[in-house]
Amino acid sequence: MVTVLFDIDGTLIQTGGAGQRAFAETFSSLFGIEKISSEVRFAGRSDRAIVEDLMEAHGVAVNSDNWNRFIEAMVPRLVEMLPLCQGTILPGVVELLDELEKSEHVATGLLTGNIAAGARAKLSHYQLWQRFAFGGYGDHCTNRNDIAAAALAAAQSHVAQHRTGNSQERSSDTELVFVIGDTPADVECARSIGACAIAVLTGGASREQLLATKPDLLLNDLTEVDDFLLQINAAVA
Numbered sequence: 062m063v064t065v066l067f068d069i070d071g072t073l074i075q076t077g078g079a080g081q082r083a084f085a086e087t088f089s090s091l092f093g094i095e096k097i098s099s100e101v102r103f104a105g106r107s108d109r110a111i112v113e114d115l116m117e118a119h120g121v122a123v124n125s126d127n128w129n130r131f132i133e134a135m136v137p138r139l140v141e142m143l144p145l146c147q148g149t150i151l152p153g154v155v156e157l158l159d160e161l162e163k164s165e166h167v168a169t170g171l172l173t174g175n176i177a178a179g180a181r182a183k184l185s186h187y188q189l190w191q192r193f194a195f196g197g198y199g200d201h202c203t204n205r206n207d208i209a210a211a212a213l214a215a216a217q218s219h220v221a222q223h224r225t226g227n228s229q230e231r232s233s234d235t236e237l238v239f240v241i242g243d244t245p246a247d248v249e250c251a252r253s254i255g256a257c258a259i260a261v262l263t264g265g266a267s268r269e270q271l272l273a274t275k276p277d278l279l280l281n282d283l284t285e286v287d288d289f290l291l292q293i294n295a296a297v298a
């Protein structure tokens with residue numbers, strides 16, 4: 062079994078700033094912060110880590126009560142914001158997902174810093190949510206490597222539940238795992254779970270930044286997936 066784990070922002074879609082605007086408006090309405098700090102990085106990080114850093118930067122108490130208030134207010138705002146922002150599905154994404162769906166030996170999931178409800182809101186807006194049966198999300202973890210471990214565990218449990226009864230498939234047959242993402246953090250978290258890392262230049266990171274992390278493949282966008290698909294086909298043949 063081959064598992065392919067996709068990052069969301071900058072990899073599958075770009076939301077035209079809907080995510081950051083929803084965060085900023087939620088900080089304004091809940092905590093009275095008119096302008097969120099530009100010092101806090103968003104790309105490649107978990108929502109929980111971003112929000113905790115923003116709370117700290119603005120003197121808001123970092124605790125689970127404030128976190129829960131934040132996500133309850135942020136998700137409906139994100140749903141409202143998505144159609145107002147000029148976002149898009151990135152090149153090659155739909156064609157790649159179509160290709161992966163053809164094989165019963167490929168399991169496709171998410172590995173994202175978004176909270177699960179945020180991931181669902183974003184991907185539902187672009188009619189992509191139903192393409193992913195499982196995932197690791199940024200609700201509870203501040204470290205992306207922990208999200209990668211959660212995504213891998215979700216993949217293993219998905220594969221175990223959907224095993225076709227083929228006696229040649231063992232319970233550990235998720236050993237070939239690919240992580241596709243647009244930031245150095247995606248490549249690093251792929252390594253942390255022993256996965257192959259495919260970096261794509263459709264997000265914020267530069268070629269030099271991504272090359273420095275030594276991904277297995279570096280693609281301009283997801284239309285350039287011939288080598289990747291050859292590797293998958295060789296693995297499931």
Ligand SMILES: [Mg+2]
Nearest residue numbers: 068070071243
């Ligand atoms: Mg990303």
